[in-house]
Amino acid sequence: MSENYTALYEQHKKAGASFTDFGGWQMPLKYESELAEHHAVRKSAGLFDLSHMGEIWVSGPDAAAFLDYALVGKLSAVAVGKAKYSLICNADGGIIDDLISYRRPSPEDGVDKYLVVPNAGNAQVVAAALLERAAGFDVVVEDASAETSLIAVQGPNAEAILLALVPTEQHALVTDLKYYAAVEVSINGQDRLLARTGYTGEDGFEIYLPNVDAAGLWEALLEVGEGHGLIPAGLAARDSLRLEAGMPLYGNELSRHGNAYAAGLGPVVSLAKESDFIGREALTAIKAAGVGSTLGQKLVGLKGIGRRAARAHYSVLKDGSLIGEVTSGQPSPTLGYPIALAYVDVEHSEPGTIVEVDLRGKAEPFEVVALPFYKRQK
Amino acid sequence: MSKVVAELKYSAEHEWVAVAGDGPVGIGISAVAADALGDIVYVDLPEVGSTVTAGETCGEVESTKSVSDLYSPVTGEVTEINDAVVTDPALINNDPYGAGWLFKVAATEEGPLMSAEEYAATNGGEL
Incomplete structure (x- = not known):
């Protein structure tokens, strides 16, 4: 497996991180104490490097219809500025990945745009599957994973920390931002895509930005976060936080051999949407058989x-x-x-x-x- | 780098042994092991009066991330256990060679043990 390093690797090393391989990436497992990091997220705030996650842009006149076909959810029903949790499945209903899709404003009339965020270890497979499924749709699929960093601030103090880097006239954009929504905001002097999403069970934000700017934002967040109890947190804390929140992890709870109904993700599958989608036939049969409820x-x-x-x-x-x-x-x-x-x-x-x-x-x-x-x- | 204390002896399974004259020997886990385990949240120790055997499991140490068997580095009767670490397992991370000691044994036989230098050389610890 290839060894990838995020743009924040030096920051992690400096902070004394121990590293672990995750999805082909060298990621911080913990800095000093994973328990302290866990508690910080529950009580104040934690800073996470999630740059190993994938970022795939899908845009074009058919973007909404294409995602309705490629994923199990009804992405065309997502309002601009909102996000949706979904699955990309095989024809047999097996789960290729779970992912979050953000609907962004139309770059021009008649064109829709989404940012699809798969898991680190699945980013290439998902990008390839989307490209393959794009045949016949007027859509551009662009894998920006390699040049995009993702930094998360999670915890009850996340909003206060973020506001310290946002100009006053844009504060309402942040404070009004709903869970599972995203907006363009100036953070530390640059326009960024800011999402109110996370994997910890706490309030929190995720910031997408180019690799070249990641270290600057990481350090700025740590600086303004100091008085708010912000500390960097590694994957060990991320795992214990998501488990407490009952959130599935691909590779543990979700796999190609499992299915949405057994995983308790039946509501994520939109059998009601009019259009066909990959996995529909199998998932319809799995549901009808009562898998996850009576079978x-x-x-x-x-x-x-x-x-x-x-x-x-x-x-x-x-x-x-x-x-x-x-x-x-x-x-x-x-x-x-x-x-x-x-x-x-x-x-x-x-x-x-x-x-x-x-x-x-x-x-x-x-x-x-x-x-x-x-x-x-x- | 994790500390290795010069005055102690070490087993391949990362237990340290403190010999004090003819009295019972003190046993704990090395800082190398404590650091590798991560934050320890549960420890299961042998009972006082039970007999432990060198190289055999006699309890377990559990962290948030993983669980690891505890191997006795010596053979003999357990004379005392550290109740403080059962109540507060974080003592093992904070002070593995001091307040985080685990149990004492009236040892009749030692398993294969290494010097601090040998242990540090094989396990990447720092003397």
Whole structure:
């Protein structure tokens, strides 16, 4: 696997990061303490380098119709300035990736424009799939992943930190920005695409910008964020935060061998949209068969009754029989007990059900609970 | 770089052993191991009065990211465990050679142990 470095690699090194390979990228796993970073995001704010994520621009007269065909959601129904979580699936319903698409203002009459953001490890595959699916549509698909950086500020103090770098006359653009929406704002003296999105379960922002400007913005954010408790946070904290928020991670909960209905993402699939889309036939059949509700397995939350945590790939048992497998799990820093996501047979998926997880040879009790594990107070 | 204390001996599984005369030996995990594990949130120690065997598992250390078996570096009876680390496992990260010690054993036999220099050389620690 190739080794990619983000434009912020030197900043991470200087801050004492330990690195890990993620989707072919050398990314900061943690700086000093992943627990401190996790708590900072819950209580004040954390700064994340997400430049490993992909950025694919889709524009043209057919952009909306094309994404309706290429993705499972109805992207044509997304208003300009808003964002939508969706999936790109194979014809068999298997998930190629989960992604966020932002609808941007029309660059000219009759032309629509979207920014599609896939996961790091899938960026090239998604770009290739979109290009292939674009045949017959009047649309331009442009993979800007290599030259685009992405910096996130997440946590209750994120807005205050960001406002310190935004001119006063544009403050309302930020404070009025809704969750899953994006706007062009001047940040640290330059116009940037600012999105109110994240993967932590907290309020927060994501800023898209050219690589060449990434280090300047990173340092400016750390400087204005100091009085607001902002610290850089690595992928370890990002993983524990998203798990508490009950958000799936591609490769753990989502894969080509799984499907939206088992993953609890049925509502993301728009079978109601008029146009055809890749995966429609298979997903219609999967839903009709009752997968995820009366048939097969379903993704559930598990809460540890003891103190030991379940980890990915551990077996889930009921009365000694295998009923599923853990996909992600660890002690929850915020809640103080072990949490996990697992696929279990639907008949054991009801919240309140007590199951066991084989923790290296010893079966320990876990309770099926509703997701998310953690929800912030608004 | 993670610290390695010169006065201690070390097992290949990253436990340190402090020999104090004829008394029970103190055991903990090295800073190299604590740093690699990340923030430790749970520790399972052998019971006082139980017998541990050099090279065999006798508990586990769990961090937010991973879990790792605890191997006893010596054979003998456990005479004392550090209740403070059970309550506050972060002590192991903060002070692995001091307040973060794990348990003491009246050792009858030692497993293969390395000097601090050997351990640091094989595991990238700093003396």
